[in-house]
Amino acid sequence: MTSVPVRVNEDLCIAEKGCTVCVDVCPLDVLAIDIVKGKAFMKFDECWYCMPCEKDCPTGAVTVDIPYLLR
Amino acid sequence: MQTQTQTVDVLVIGGGTAGPMAAVKAKEANPALKVLLLEKANVKRSGAISMGMDGLNNAIVPGHATPEQYVKEITIANDGIVNQKTVMAYAENSFAMIEELDRWGVKFEKDETGDYAMRKVHHMGTYVLPMPEGHDIKKVLYRRLKRARIEITNRLVATRLLLAEDGSIAGAMAFDCRSGDFHIIRAKAVILATGAAGRLGLPSSGYLFGTYENPTNAGDGYSMAYHAGAELSGIECFQINPLIKDYNGPACAYVTGPLGGYTANNKGERFIECDYWSGQMMMEFYRELEGGNGPVFLKLDHLAEETIQNIETILHSNERPSRGRFHEGRGTDYREQMVEMHISEIGLCSGHSASGVWVNEFAETTVKGLYAAGDLACVPHNYMLGAFVYGKIAGESAAAYCAQAPLAEVDEIQIATERERVWAPLSRPDGLPPLQVEYKLRRMVNDYLQPPKVTRKMEIGLQRFEEIRHDLDRLSASNPHELMRALEVHAIRDCAEMAARASLYRTESRWGLYHNRVDYPARNDEDWFVHVQLKKLNGEMHCFKRPIEPYIIELDEQEKTAYQKLRISKDALSNAREQDTLTSV
Ligand SMILES: Cc1cc2nc3c(=O)[nH]c(=O)nc-3n(C[C@H](O)[C@H](O)[C@H](O)COP(=O)(O)OP(=O)(O)OC[C@H]3O[C@@H](n4cnc5c(N)ncnc54)[C@H](O)[C@@H]3O)c2cc1C
Ligand code: SF4
Ligand code: SF4
Numbered sequence: 001m002t003s004v005p006v007r008v009n010e011d012l013c014i015a016e017k018g019c020t021v022c023v024d025v026c027p028l029d030v031l032a033i034d035i036v037k038g039k040a041f042m043k044f045d046e047c048w049y050c051m052p053c054e055k056d057c058p059t060g061a062v063t064v065d066i067p068y069l070l071r
Numbered sequence: 072m073q074t075q076t077q078t079v080d081v082l083v084i085g086g087g088t089a090g091p092m093a094a095v096k097a098k099e100a101n102p103a104l105k106v107l108l109l110e111k112a113n114v115k116r117s118g119a120i121s122m123g124m125d126g127l128n129n130a131i132v133p134g135h136a137t138p139e140q141y142v143k144e145i146t147i148a149n150d151g152i153v154n155q156k157t158v159m160a161y162a163e164n165s166f167a168m169i170e171e172l173d174r175w176g177v178k179f180e181k182d183e184t185g186d187y188a189m190r191k192v193h194h195m196g197t198y199v200l201p202m203p204e205g206h207d208i209k210k211v212l213y214r215r216l217k218r219a220r221i222e223i224t225n226r227l228v229a230t231r232l233l234l235a236e237d238g239s240i241a242g243a244m245a246f247d248c249r250s251g252d253f254h255i256i257r258a259k260a261v262i263l264a265t266g267a268a269g270r271l272g273l274p275s276s277g278y279l280f281g282t283y284e285n286p287t288n289a290g291d292g293y294s295m296a297y298h299a300g301a302e303l304s305g306i307e308c309f310q311i312n313p314l315i316k317d318y319n320g321p322a323c324a325y326v327t328g329p330l331g332g333y334t335a336n337n338k339g340e341r342f343i344e345c346d347y348w349s350g351q352m353m354m355e356f357y358r359e360l361e362g363g364n365g366p367v368f369l370k371l372d373h374l375a376e377e378t379i380q381n382i383e384t385i386l387h388s389n390e391r392p393s394r395g396r397f398h399e400g401r402g403t404d405y406r407e408q409m410v411e412m413h414i415s416e417i418g419l420c421s422g423h424s425a426s427g428v429w430v431n432e433f434a435e436t437t438v439k440g441l442y443a444a445g446d447l448a449c450v451p452h453n454y455m456l457g458a459f460v461y462g463k464i465a466g467e468s469a470a471a472y473c474a475q476a477p478l479a480e481v482d483e484i485q486i487a488t489e490r491e492r493v494w495a496p497l498s499r500p501d502g503l504p505p506l507q508v509e510y511k512l513r514r515m516v517n518d519y520l521q522p523p524k525v526t527r528k529m530e531i532g533l534q535r536f537e538e539i540r541h542d543l544d545r546l547s548a549s550n551p552h553e554l555m556r557a558l559e560v561h562a563i564r565d566c567a568e569m570a571a572r573a574s575l576y577r578t579e580s581r582w583g584l585y586h587n588r589v590d591y592p593a594r595n596d597e598d599w600f601v602h603v604q605l606k607k608l609n610g611e612m613h614c615f616k617r618p619i620e621p622y623i624i625e626l627d628e629q630e631k632t633a634y635q636k637l638r639i640s641k642d643a644l645s646n647a648r649e650q651d652t653l654t655s656v
Contacts, residue, residue: 027112049393052116069278
């Protein structure tokens with residue numbers, strides 16, 4: 001478990017091929033692409049655990065956990 | 072960072088539920104109009120219905136209910152304080168909207184004969200229409216936006232409306248939460264559809280974004296309308312919801328109720344007759360929670376396996392799909408355990424209660440050229456279908472208005488002042504971090520405004536909010552994302568002040584827990600059978616009374632108190648606060 005609620009499986013993420021779907025759909029705008037790695041990551045811990053990022057990711061790379069304070 | 076200007080006919084702010092409908096309907100009314108839909112997030116997945124919806128909470132389907140019955144139900148549920156014409160305008164358009172959404176591809180539950188499968192949840196009538204496959208609703212809306220060729224801009228945060236010299240609307244200002252660019256949008260008409268003020272109280276988890284409402288809805292629209300001089304109404308009628316503890320999402324008694332689930336106390340016993348969310352229901356919930364019978368639970372453990380599987384499929388895939396993960400983490404299985412519930416932090420939302428920007432039955436606010444629809448427009452208990460219907464009304468009204476309205480000149484001073492306010496946090500290297508100020512502000516909202524409302528506490532609250540006003544000038548942001556959080560704190564602070572002032576003004580108790588004033592425990596129809604309005608006058612927040620328009624649907628004597636008798640047990644009388652009956656109008 002990471003310190004932030006949204007985990008990206010870097011083996012599956014295809015951001016280096018130009019995908020930005022999870023970043024686009026997040027209502028809170030808390031995801032971003034690490035340009036150096038070419039992978040998506042959670043940049044701000046401000047999450048509504050609503051799940052568009054996970055649902056819309058074309059490769060199933062995203063997992064949303066319930067934020068620790070609520071768990 | 073740059074400043075960009077563009078000109079449109081109709082500007083719709085907020086692309087959640089009401090906004091997309093408003094944009095489509097304005098364009099359909101007059102295809103020659105340039106319509107822009109401006110959204111803080113991304114229209115594809117923004118707003119309360121981001122992942123879908125479990126059902127229509129207020130569907131008026133012929134054969135099950137009439138518009139007249141619905142207007143009565145909401146008048147009574149909202150303790151008489153409604154402009155019935157606005158509720159009627161919703162009610163009369165409700166069924167046509169369901170049929171239109173159905174044609175567009177939104178899936179509603181139907182019985183074997185193809186009729187809508189209506190369920191009774193309200194105290195009196197039958198208004199709930201389940202949507203177990205309601206997850207495509209945003210997709211359907213997006214398709215309609217594309218088909219109507221609506222222009223869309225995502226990730227622009229509207230911050231203030233632009234006014235013409237005569238006080239009518241001239242457009243709006245916004246900034247890009249990724250680049251920081253400042254945007255000026257000139258428009259003949261503006262439709263506000265920015266949703267609830269959902270980041271007002273602090274959830275008891277302490278997580279700023281663990282709110283009931285989509286936290287993107289920080290109350291920006293309430294603040295923009297206020298600063299533009301529009302009247303707001305019913306702000307003291309807070310939104311407080313019965314939710315799953317800590318998860319803070321709806322327990323969904325509306326879904327589970329018709330299948331045999333119910334709200335129970337720690338003995339597993341029912342204590343309310345009706346699960347429909349109202350101030351009176353919340354009062355009983357609060358009493359049970361605080362009394363020896365708390366906590367309160369959603370009880371499903373008595374249901375058949377098949378029913379439970381059905382409930383899991385609906386509740387863990389649709390509206391708040393992370394719910395299953397939450398239960399899993401806590402080891403809660405509906406078959407074995409009841410689900411612990413709690414009451415939410417306070418918010419402002421006319422979709423659920425009655426706080427909003429004042430509108431008439433044409434979705435017109437008191438500012439010329441400014442329209443409002445959805446959770447932030449004061450049409451009590453309007454929910455999702457109300458957002459769609461008022462979106463449509465607002466779109467059509469704005470389109471008609473554009474035909475004769477000139478494009479107003481813009482005032483450079485308003486622009487310069489606003490750009491300075493918006494950009495200021497970026498040039499303060501070591502000021503206050505926005506999230507800290509937000510945390511403190513919202514904690515104070517809990518400390519001083521969460522009902523039961525106490526006069527002295529609310530006065531202290533006002534003092535604290537005043538102090539935090541000065542802190543706004545010390546906010547600092549290191550990037551445009553943080554800047555968005557900083558500007559949201561401005562709006563949340565405005566909403567907190569409005570909530571305190573309107574609550575202090577109404578010196579009686581009404582709407583059960585929503586406006587339970589300890590120092591004025593009785594309902595006082597003689598002095599307070601009125602709307603409480605709030606408006607900016609000479610730079611200050613003012614409250615005043617607005618008379619209730621004569622009812623268009625009379626209430627039957629015995630119905631008037633229906634929502635005040637929600638408690639089941641024999642000791643109801645000793646428990647319940649004395650409440651007068653509605654005065655006849
Ligand atoms: C968890 C939950 C469950 C619900 N369940 C039901 C249900 O089962 N049945 C039912 O009928 N109703 C339900 N409701 C209520 C219903 O969803 C709302 O009443 C309705 O969707 C509100 O529509 P809206 O357009 O006003 O707000 P939203 O759909 O929330 O849209 C507001 C939009 O404005 C945008 N915005 C905010 N600020 C700005 C800004 N400054 N600039 C630009 N854009 C901005 C937001 O990003 C958002 O897209 C539920 C609500 C919630 C939160
Ligand atoms: S949507 Fe999936 S594949 Fe695309 S950037 Fe995000 S995590 Fe990577
Ligand atoms: S769960 Fe929702 S808020 Fe959290 S990162 Fe995903 S889309 Fe964004």
